[in-house]
């Protein structure tokens with residue numbers, strides 16, 4: 402028996418195979434359209450969980466890496482939203498100034514500061530932190546502290562100290578602080594644990610290999626934790642961020658692709674729980690709109706071409722390294738001239 406489609410004669414088995422692929426293609430197309438619709442709604446329309454759902458006004462937020470950059474914005478914006486704040490980072494003077502800034506513009510907000518260096522991984526520091534939060538209802542934990550490489554560097558040439566500091570600060574620090582707040586949140590059956598991830602964890606990033614690996618670790622850890630504690634009423638949300646202006650990124654001027662810390666944190670706190678452009682990752686999101694569209698492109702179009710994408714990433718970071726080395730050499734020569 403033969404079937405005729407557009408005057409092309411097909412045998413019955415050929416027609417069945419053609420029909421099968423036609424249906425498959427249609428389903429794939431329909432899935433991608435519905436996924437893009439979800440991405441657009443989640444990024445531009447649907448609000449995230451309100452901050453008040455994690456604790457009433459006057460409950461506490463704990464922010465690590467709070468004295469600068471993105472962490473400082475979390476502290477300022479959470480205080481403005483009515484949370485008392487525990488601020489943790491290395492530099493006591495910066496924490497002190499931030500505490501003053503917060504209390505002078507929010508008279509009913511209380512602050513606590515703790516200067517500790519996560520890379521030292523000292524039990525005594527975690528004991529001090531535990532003592533500070535002991536009688537406080539920590540409703541929000543922002544796992545923001547993070548260290549990256551000073552400049553892109555081949556793994557084999559990366560000083561051991563930098564490698565260790567990145568892993569201990571980004572991974573061990575986050576695990577240890579989270580362990581301190583989990584019992585209280587579990588008892589209260591609510592809370593938010595928000596962890597700062599990076600596109601470096603989504604895409605293997607050559608010349609930032611240890612940083613990239615540390616964020617990939619946090620991605621899986623946070624997602625697994627989210628599933629474990631969801632039934633306890635705790636929200637765990639992992640932020641997949643592309644570049645944001647800060648000391649770490651060394652990007653000073655904000656653009657639609659590189660938002661300021663202020664705008665980035667504002668979008669994050671407005672989209673808690675929304676996946677936005679994060680395709681295929683549970684309990685994670687890309688709240689800044691251009692990061693969302695970029696993530697959708699990479700995760701949908703780029704993933705089948707993993708080898709090509711990682712190679713492009715290598716080429717890009719080689720160029721960044723070359724520019725950074727040139728700049729360092731120029732500064733060295735200028736300093737030599739000045740002496």
Ligand SMILES: NC(=O)c1ccc[n+]([C@@H]2O[C@H](COP(=O)([O-])OP(=O)(O)OC[C@H]3O[C@@H](n4cnc5c(N)ncnc54)[C@H](OP(=O)(O)O)[C@@H]3O)[C@@H](O)[C@H]2O)c1
Nearest residue numbers: 466468469470471490491492519547644645647648649650
């Ligand atoms: N900026 C970006 O483009 C970007 C993109 C993706 C993800 N992220 C992530 O966002 C988070 C914040 O990044 P950022 O750009 O805001 O960084 P940043 O500007 O370098 O600020 C880092 C903050 O962490 C503190 N800190 C650094 N090392 C510490 C340590 N060992 N112990 C205690 N505190 C420490 C710093 O204060 P002190 O110096 O006073 O300690 C500062 O408050 C990081 O997890 C980063 O990986 C950033």
